[in-house]
Amino acid sequence: MSKRMRRxxxxxxxxxxxxxxxxxxxxxxxxxxxxxxxVPLLPLFVLMVTGITMWFRPKRRAATTQGTA
Incomplete structure (x- = not known):
């Protein structure tokens, strides 16, 4: 979903x-x-909605393993 939203x-x-x-x-x-x-107000409104949605959506982070030396 996040990739489609960003695209x-x-x-x-x-x-x-x-x-x-x-x-x-x-x-x-x-x-x-x-x-x-x-005319630019409609795409600007859509940009605002999608930007706010991406801002507040929790990000999924890949699990990283840190090796100890």
Missing amino acids: FHRLVSMVFMATVVFTAVALTVDASVVWVSY
Whole structure:
């Protein structure tokens, strides 16, 4: 589950970056299209939810054995 969550989080972060670039270009080309500035909010919200979920989820650590010399 954790690997899938991290992969999904990375994918959404790429979508978020693309929407930010798209928004920046769209606002410089035509200033009358103000609603475009709200486009990155959906992926940002998803990033927030997945990031908080990964932050508070307990981490499973592999059992390590320490050899004594």
